[in-house]
Amino acid sequence: MPSGVNPFESLQEQIDDAAVHLDVDDGLIERLKNPERILETNLTFERDDGSLETVRAYRSQFNGDRGPYKGGIRYHPQVDRSEVKALSGWMVYKCATVGIPYGGGKGGIAIDPAEYSEEELERLTRTFAVELRPLIGEDRDIPAPDVNTGQREMNWIKDTYETLEGTTEPGVITGKDIDSGGSAGRVEATGRSTVIAAREAFDYLGGDLADATVAVQGYGNAGWITAKLAAEHGATIVAVSDSSGGIYAEDGLDPVAAKEHKRATGSVVGFEGAEQEITNDELLTLDVDLLVPAALENAVDAELAQEVSADVISEAANGPLTPDADDVLADRDVVVVPDILANAGGVTVSYFEWVQNRQRFYWTEEKVNEELERVITQAFDDLIEAYEEGDLPNMRTAAYVVAIGRVVDAYDQSGTWP
DSSP states (O other), rough: OTTTTTTHHHHHHHHHHHHTTTTOOOOHHHTTEEEETTEEEEEEEEESSSSSSEEEEEEEEETTTTTSSSEEEEOOOOOOHHHHHHHHHHHHHHHHHTTOSOOHHHHHHHOGGGGGGGHHHHHHHHHHHHTTTTTBBBTTTTEEEEOOOHHHHHHHHHHHHHHHSSSSOOOGOOOOGHHHHHHHOOOTTTHHHHHHHHHHHHHTTTOOOGEEEEEHHHHHHHHHHHHHHHTTOOOEEEEEEEEOOOOTTTTTHHHHHHHHHHHHHHSSSOOOSSEEEOHHHHHHHHSSEEEEOOSSSSSSSSHHHHTTOOEEEOOOSSBBBOHHHHHHHHTOOOOOEHHHHHHHHHHHHHHHHHHHHHTTTTOOOOHHHHHHHHHHHHHHHHHHHHHHHOOOSSSSHHHHHHHHHHHHHHHHHHOOOO
């Protein structure tokens, strides 16, 4: 990841770029560029050997004008105040882009979970849930999984909250196991929306995803599901990577077999179906039709963007391109489907899960996927309409124009009080 790039400053620059095309008061734009509140806390928990350890944790509630705060919890050494502010802001505009009634939040713990046992992670997660308890609730703030967290951690948070509150409230968190109130289709949702968005982009450009060569940087949940679903559409997955490196095969890789290899060994590197090993930067600059950055933010800066050879980028990660990289890619006519649309499947199906939890009535996976298809395709159409009518520089600016307009409308309709 390029050094010296502050993700929160990148978010603010993206908002400023869109604000130029909107008739919105400067003071309101300033409100929309900064979080409403941030929890910053130290978590002390017991290790398996009986010793105590203290780690840093955060929860940012960025904006609630359109509904309860919504956003994931990640466990990663890079988690810090600036990152959670940026991620919670991106969540505001992601929810607004796809038209679901949420604001934006984000949280995390600054650890490498690989260094802890399952028992230690449970104690740490429950300790964090205690700190989150006054802030969260199905009408206040609804966390979800993110990098290095999943159904297991969400189940622990739900149980801790419900135990302390003496209630049953499955809608307090999403991304849970099915038997704990989770939704069918949630695990694949982020990868599915990334593929739907890419498919719509190829259709808009007069192409076909089925004919595309694809490279996926980051082979966690979002990345590998994107690869699997793109292959099911007929695309050829020529390269995938994780933090250890990447693999390439000109005639295509089996994305499922590559994932099984990663599950068994900890990395895609060494997969027998690959022709050669490559670096992450080499993957990002491969001559492919579709590039999917699915790792962390700021994967591509302006310098690397000069070397990108893909025709279309569909962002499965949050903030994988710096604003300067956006400018370079726009000048080179690379079409970027922005993260706040492309990877919005996760929060969209989280919304479906929340609705099901509130109603105590659960949908089939077929219905979930049909509704996700409807939401993402409509959001893409809205983005294209703004892009063309506003003569905007790129699709990211178009998405922010749509999203900021919706947040501003909600703010104006609420009035000013006190």
